[in-house]
Amino acid sequence: MSHLAELVASAKAAINEASDVAALDNVRVEYLGKKGHLTLQMTTLRELPPEERPAAGAVINERKSRCSRR
Template sequence: MLDTDSFKKAFLIELDKAASMAELQQVRIKYLGKRGLLTAQLKNLSTMPAEEKRSFGKAVNELKGFVENEIDLKEAALSNADLKKRLSSETIDVTLPGKYTPIGREHPINKVLREIEDIFVSMGFGIEEGPQVELDYYNFEA
């Protein structure tokens, strides 16, 4: 017969010792795997008398639910701890703008035009800008 209290205590001790996902997986395999302790108890169910099957099966299934729930909780806690550790170790702030890398150079014609403008401005001339092409109205009719 299965002693559920001692089984739970042994399981919880092993579960507390599991500090990584790999160790947690080993605990899961030990208790819930094909050759696990709970699976072996469920296989023993077929050799029991009919009167004991119902109560024993109920106890084993409740124990299995407890084990699955505790393993899921531990897995969530380990994944949260792993995420927090990863986030604290990463020092990159993704909200900051990236490094500016200038692309290309100023066109030689634009560079010469700017230099010529600077020369004329230094001599006292002003730079006036207007449309490159006048409309027909302004050239012939006005």
């Protein structure tokens, strides 16, 4: 999950550096879009044991939600 923390930090930095609405939208697509970095983290859930998936999915969803609120 440390990779996830790095992605969130990177997303926050990109949000803070966005100079206009178009740049902010590009950040949204890059991290939260269909093939975005955080969205792709959900595909890694299948590699986890079934009993760990719900907790890991909840963490990823919470981080995505946190980024989308910014």
